[in-house]
Amino acid sequence: MISTLLVANRGEIACRIFRTCGELGIRTVAVHSDADENALHARVADTAVRLPGTAPADTYLRGDLIVKAAVAAGADAVHPGYGFLSENADFARAVLDAGLVWIGPPPQAIEAMASKTRAKQLLGLAPLGDVTADDLPVLVKAAAGGGGRGMRIVRRLDDLPAALEGARAEAASAFGDGEVFVEPYVENGRHVEVQVLADTHGTVWALGTRDCSLQRRHQKVIEEAPAPGLTDELIQELYDTAVRAARAVGYVGAGTVEFLVADDKAHFLEMNTRLQVEHPVTEAVFDIDLVALQLRVAEGHALEIDSPRARGHAMEARLYAEDPARDWAPQTGTLHRLTAPEGIRLDTGYTDGDDIGIHYDPMLAKAVAHAPTRAEALRKLAGALERTVVHGPTTNRDLLIRSLRHKEFTTARMDTGFYDRHLPELTDPTPDPLTPLAAALADAHGRSRFAGWRNVPSQPQIKRYLMAGEEHEARYRHTRGGGLTADGVRVVHAGATLVVLEVDGVRRKFEVAAYGDQVYVGSTSLTALPRFPDPTAQHAAGSLLAPMPGTVVRVAEGVTVGAPVRAGEPLLWLEAMKMQHKISAPATGTLTALHATPGQQVQVGALLAVVQET
Secondary structure, X not given: OOOEEEEOOOHHHHHHHHHHHHHHOOEEEEEEOOOOOOOHHHHHOOEEEEOOOOOHHHOOOOHHHHHHHHHHHOOOEEEOOOOOOOOOHHHHHHHHHOOOEEOOOOHHHHHHHHOHHHHHHHOOOOOOOOOOHHHOOEEEEEOOOOOOOOOEEEOOHHHHHHHHHHHHHHHHHHHOOOOEEEXXXXXXXXXXXXXXXXXXXXXXXXXXXEEEEEEEOOEEEEEEEOOOOOOHHHHHHHHHHHHHHHHHOOOOEEEEEEEEEEOOEEEEEEEEOOOOOOHHHHHHHHOOOXXXXXXXXXXXXXXXXXXXXXXXXXXXXXXXXXXXXXOOEEOOEEEOEEEOOOOOEXXXXXXXXXXXXXXXXXXXXXXXXXXXXXXXHHHHHHHHHHOOEEEOOOOOHHHHHHHHOOHHHHOOOOOXXXXXXXXXXXXXXXXXXXXXXXXXXXXXXXXXXXXXXXOOOOOOEEXXXXXXXXXXXXXXXXXXXXXXXXXXXXXXXXXOOEEEEEEOOEEEEEEEEEEOOEEEEOOEEEEEOOOOOOHHHOOOOOEEEOOOOEEEEEEOOOOOOOOEEOOOOEEEEEEEOOEEEEEEOOOOEEEEEEOOOOOOEEOOOOEEEEEEEO
């Protein structure tokens, strides 16, 4: 029996595994980097062991240090979570060689499926060899790992060398393995997967399907179970292939077999030999705990011959600290507040006051809703996200809500190109025009009763805010009695945290929170602007500023001061949260300044280069 479990991971998945361990009476051990010393997963575990360093390669990818930590902390089992070393056969062997229980498949099964090229060969498939124009479009893909890292779509043959170079660099950084391969890119396909669970006694469960078609940068954003609209014949084919893949490698534990589905045909992608990020939707539909079942299987218990029956529909949305309107740029800063309404499941590795840094994946939480039907699950999750409060870095919360309510999604006609087609309309800011006024009235409430009162009633108080990238102005007046008024609006109540306004007989409530100059009305973020702006704070026209904190990984060949550049031409690449982000010329002209060098760490807003437009 397992008595103490070390989780070789961080954040949301570590906290989620610890939760099950607490229910089962299993003691827990966390490992953490220096950057994660005060992270939630390190705080909630019974014991925590420091891994010196901050970067994943120095900490969560150091299997030798993690095994030493497990032995030192008295753990008798190791769970890898997902990502990092979860699909590393050498790490699994090291855990077993240390006399510990490995919560995962045998190392040889991981090895057989760890390389997507070898996995395809195992099932009688093979990647493309020499690519010609007739093969386009193609997908360059990392042979190891997942999460969209090391992937590039290529539509022009001339772009293939750069795509291979970028994918190799990103894969090497994320997984320690720069091997990539090329396969046909299936346009307008759906990403469908099958959850499998196998024991050591020969039983393999196929626990339904999941649809994960809504993706950005080949990384899933919204997932659901079961996958809607599949024929019974196709579902059976998916089940049969998934079980065949598991049996072919003597699989044990939880795993996922992934497919692209187009025109009622299934194209095998890969087998992930670990727990998936989206496993909660399967748990909800089958009323099971996959982590608890992983532990039971690792202890040698047999599964029931028949798998549990599915009920209802589940939907999951990943809440990221990122700005979808700015090429999904990851965001950093203090997470002041994160709360979700009752009735949904919220898996997170953060709590109020935590810092969102640059070193790791920007996912803040996963929100999961379960209901009898798909339409009800959709409505439930969208409504819950609408009432979820996020104060801190910019997030994709509004994008998630709009995606869930988009007709293409509600009618289950989505595919992996959903955001390529609809991102502009889904990120078009539609701020409530009363939001700046609510922020201003809440701010005015905290002042002296007569601080803003004027003897000339025609002159209102003016407060300016930056909201959704644009400047907005709020005008209001103080009354002789200490109250507040605004043109065209009846101020029913104005407090520091709650403002109630009435327009045309309709009352509306606005919850307000302020953290310095940052103000939140609901989950809408505003920045209070100074009354007299600093004229020296402006950058010259054509300035390229760092959209996120990160590291300059490379500068494009031939990019030097004085060189001509074209609008949209890549100038340099920043790496943040293990993803590479292209920084392109804003206009056609001449590069008059270049302040970025490879290896340089920059903060958000740092001046990288200047392009003088011609």
